[in-house]
Amino acid sequence: MKRVYNFSAGPSMLPLAVLEKAQAELPDYRNSGMSVMELSHRSGLFTEIIEEAEQLLREIMNIPENYKVLFVQGGASQQFAMVPLNIMKNGKADYVNTGSWSKKAMKEAKKYGQVNVIASSEDENFTFIPKIDQSMIDKEADYVHITTNNTIEGTSFREIPDTGSVPLVADMSSNILSEDIDVSKFGIIYAGAQKNIGPAGLTVVIIREDLIGNAKDICPTMLDYKTHSDSGSLYNTPPTYGIYMAKLVFEWIKELGGIKAIQKQNEEKAALLYDFIDQSDFYSSPVREDSRSIMNIPFTIPGYDLDAQFVKEAKEKGLETLKGHRSVGGMRASIYNAMPVDGVKALVQFMKEFEESNK
Ligand SMILES: *Cc1c(COP(=O)(O)O)cnc(C)c1O
Numbered sequence: 001m002k003r004v005y006n007f008s009a010g011p012s013m014l015p016l017a018v019l020e021k022a023q024a025e026l027p028d029y030r031n032s033g034m035s036v037m038e039l040s041h042r043s044g045l046f047t048e049i050i051e052e053a054e055q056l057l058r059e060i061m062n063i064p065e066n067y068k069v070l071f072v073q074g075g076a077s078q079q080f081a082m083v084p085l086n087i088m089k090n091g092k093a094d095y096v097n098t099g100s101w102s103k104k105a106m107k108e109a110k111k112y113g114q115v116n117v118i119a120s121s122e123d124e125n126f127t128f129i130p131k132i133d134q135s136m137i138d139k140e141a142d143y144v145h146i147t148t149n150n151t152i153e154g155t156s157f158r159e160i161p162d163t164g165s166v167p168l169v170a171d172m173s174s175n176i177l178s179e180d181i182d183v184s185k186f187g188i189i190y191a192g193a194q195k196n197i198g199p200a201g202l203t204v205v206i207i208r209e210d211l212i213g214n215a216k217d218i219c220p221t222m223l224d225y226k227t228h229s230d231s232g233s234l235y236n237t238p239p240t241y242g243i244y245m246a247k248l249v250f251e252w253i254k255e256l257g258g259i260k261a262i263q264k265q266n267e268e269k270a271a272l273l274y275d276f277i278d279q280s281d282f283y284s285s286p287v288r289e290d291s292r293s294i295m296n297i298p299f300t301i302p303g304y305d306l307d308a309q310f311v312k313e314a315k316e317k318g319l320e321t322l323k324g325h326r327s328v329g330g331m332r333a334s335i336y337n338a339m340p341v342d343g344v345k346a347l348v349q350f351m352k353e354f355e356e357s358n359k
Contacts, residue, residue: 005343008321011194013338056250070205071233076192080108085219099150126153128288132161149175156293179263202242270294300330
């Protein structure tokens with residue numbers, strides 16, 4: 001069997017232990033004579049899976065009682081519409097513009113109400129996270145929206161803004177489960193699964209109960225949080241296999257020692273790469289130091305035209321999907337939870353060798 005270190009921004013690596021468990025259980029799940037994909041979503045066996053998945057997520061993220069966990073479809077991109085359709089009661093919301101995904105979220109929200117950009121780093125190519133304080137927030141805004149980790153630009157909120165009584169909504173697609181966060185600071189957290197949770201097709205929503213049940217009249221049934229909350233995410237057929245895989249990933253995190261242990265490992269991985277980039281006069285980081293993501297690390301080789309060669313030679317060494325996003329250029333290493341420390345070490349070793357032979 002060949003496994004590579006896959007630095008893709010998403011879909012991304014899954015832990016090998018999780019894939020092997022899924023493989024072992026694939027044709028005959030717990031003596032049912034069926035795979036999880038073939039089980040009815042109303043069956044006892046699947047009920048156990050979805051309930052355990054929720055319980056595990058509550059445990060590892062320490063989710064308070066007054067929050068619901070929803071397993072839905074449509075990706076994080078569908079949340080860009082679901083959030084305003086459900087909670088934009090006064091017709092206006094504050095957004096922080098920190099990158100391509102924030103912009104897409106704003107574009108969608110504008111269809112349903114007024115979007116106020118209270119802070120932006122667009123003038124400086126989204127290379128930093130602006131500071132947010134309460135005086136910037138409209139007290140009558142229905143919510144404040146942030147993108148906690150900017151997957152494309154490689155920036156991240158190192159501090160969660162205090163929005164007072166205005167609910168904070170976060171697109172946490174690319175850093176959920178990577179570090180310890182206080183869920184009670186948020187009104188809604190949403191994340192597409194394909195970065196840190198499991199396979200694509202599942203979206204996780206964590207929502208404070210008082211924000212459910214206020215959807216606009218035009219809100220489609222399937223986009224109303226209440227539909228999914230009232231039915232335990234079983235209004236229609238949920239992405240059953242994705243939920244099963246997410247459950248295995250949550251178990252894997254718990255066995256590793258929980259989010260704090262994962263965070264420590266993630267910080268070590270990011271430091272390995274950033275320390276190397278910082279000491280090098282060949283590689284460079286486009287991101288301001290106080291805003292660096294520990295999940296997505298873009299880097300460039302200024303003054304040379306070597307990006308394509310770097311990506312090609314890295315691939316030959318089993319280091320895949322390092323091409324940077326077209327809007328940033330250069331390279332990007334996404335080092336989500338499932339990327340082993342050894343993968344980052346192998347990348348740094350390759351970067352050293354590449355620098356020596358091309359400088
Ligand atoms: C990947 C990503 C998205 C898009 O997710 P989909 O599930 O493909 O809709 C949105 N926001 C962020 C921050 C992302 O990383």
